Amino acid sequence: MRSSDREPLSGVKVLDLCRVVSGPFATMHLGDLGADVVKIEEPRHGDESRRYGPPFIAGESAYFLSVNRNKRSCAIDLKSSAGRDTVLALAGVADVVIENFRPGTLEKWGLGFEALRNSNPRIILCSISGFGQTGPDADRPGYDLILQGESGVMDITGDPDGAPMKVGTSIADLVTGLYASQAVLAALMRRQRTGEGGRVGVSMLDAMASLLTFNAGMFFASGESPTRRGNVHPTISPYEPFRVSDGWINVGVANDKFWSIFCEVIGRAALLGDQRFATAPRRASNRDDLVRILAPVFAQRTRADWLATLGQAGIPCGAINTVKEVCEAPQLVERGMVQTADHPVSGAVRFIARPIRFDDRPPAPSTPPPTLGQHTSEILSDWLGWGGDAHADHHAGPSGSTSKRQGLMSDNPAA
Template identity: 60%
Template sequence: MGPLAGVRVLDLTRVVSGPFCSMLLGDLGADVIKVEEPERGDDSRAFGPPFIGGESAYFLSVNRNKRSCAVNLRDEEGQRIVQQLAEHCDVLIDNFRPGTMERLGLDHHRLRVRNPRLVSCSITGFGRTGPDAQRPGYDLIIQGESGIMDITGAASGPPTKVGTSIGDLLTGQFAAQGILAALLERTRTGKGRHVDVSMLDSMASLLTFNAGIYFATGRSPTRRGNSHATIAPYETFETSDGWLNIGVANDKFWQLFCGVIARPDLATDPRFAKAADRVTLRDELVPLVADIIKQRTREAWITDLAAAGVPYGDIRSVQEVCEAEQMTSRGMILDMPHPTAGLVKNIASPFRFDDRAGADHVAPPLLGQHTAEVLREFLGLAEAKISDLIDRGVIRCQ
């Protein structure tokens, strides 16, 4: 049983940021009711290929530990059903554009009249206020608008996006964190709170020391490839047969590193004695180190760096990560039986309590798989009423 056992979450989100947020809550033990459009469901059900047993691998990656309840929110009775479901829930999450929940009669002001303990969360692209509030927010767009793309990529190359949907995923994490904080506050006040999280705000918060450099100097940081703005050598180096990350993050590691590369003269060279000096003289130091690293194999350097305790890292493929013993031995690869897709594999959330991974996980649901179950359980609807709602296109049952 997870720490959020007994917490009911009504999830009106789709695609990535919201579903990732609600999946994290589900991984922690919450009962997540995923409300989907009856005809097509969550947009990401159509994202592919690949598809597995008719299910999108994309959808399957961020929707475990949920029950699917397919309700037509364009229908007034469908809206009333969701309003009634919200009365029985602790949390409601949406990622519609600002104003949509108000039009649906599902805004937090209205719902909290009927359920004062409800914690609601709105995830938007640019925020609920400001001149860009109505702009659609997609990960690529937000990566560019937030400044992240401008500092990512080779110095002489174009702006480059991060290789995963980091804007969506980070926003989902912040939303989950805000929801948990509001639930904790509710234990003291007895009242819910509305959490407002935007993708732009979330991504801009990652600028941290890059923004600090601008605030301190008035100069905007530029792309540096894999090097670090304030640490050197701290980047990717080419060996004789591949690539390797080496992070000489302080003066102690510099001394150890000079021993590994058999250059004690560099350890005593006053030009490179201090971390700040190594950054200032990066253009002299890094090419020198690069020439040395290129003379031996990746495995040879890994062996010596590990023995000396110098931070290093292999450059692994997604396949290598998914099959790594470090991941499998810690239960980070989940196997979940699915009605049509067979055995669905996911990477688990990193939560561990008392050094134990979470409980058993349930595969992402089929569209409308739990509609009847949820309406019976929450609203006490009879079978005849459920059949009537199906016939009129208000709900869908699998």
């Protein structure tokens, strides 16, 4: 386990009952901030994302590795009585329990909030769901693609004349995970002030709907639902991608000051006298005409040439990078944002580190994502003081008595 004494969540114990993306992304960020995150996994197969692929690195899913650093894995069958009792014992010394099962699942297993609170009156339970704990859709499963559609985000994404388009990353899962980590931090602050734990919840639908911001504002103001605009902005132009001779760039001429500089820099000063483009609202209204003029101009020069020219003039611009280019970007590498951890199976595993900095320090080194059940005995010893041979048929209970390890798994299930 890494040393996290200097991290803001040092000493905070998080019991992670999550799987796939939204919950693991939340708990990874809590681990990045120094929390001791114990990931509870089903003993036979573990988190189902362990099987997502390709690609795999020495049999380990790259998908799983990407959202599970800075955690320890404890293999427990939540559906067994021994597993339930062990989780309740762990919750008794935890600060936070976070889960992303369907509403009612934990209650069915005897692990609902009341059971957790009986073990620990100060416990904080954070529940992630697809559609919320209440309402007519509460029982529906939450999957990223489904929530991207249900939230309206797909309807405003894509070509105006094309099909609705999902975002290129699992945005519903990821933003929900970010909200969940924020909810946990807020609940910890509340407990510090009041001494009380409690429940917090984040719905994927609620989280995605919150991202509509000005799109929802436009509907509330006009009664008309915004439609797909492709890559263009509803009120700013030019503020979109342009094809150059060897690729694509983004250009953001966000106000009239930038417009005057922009026209001079690209060698089209005559545009400043064209009344169709004299103000930002006029440029937005006459976007098609403007793009027809600008497109052949940009096509004449390379990406590097345009970025240098526009950048030196202070015009907002940027490359449209590939994932490879981002992962190898000097700006990220120099700032320590591309980290490597030594995984016991996959070797050197690289990932994008946490984006939060304290006192201008780069992110601390991370521990690698765990193998299934890698830390079971270690966790039971650290958190509960339970001793004994992890590979034996029994384990010592909290009172020192011995009970069957049915529902628990050794440190290395594959062994």
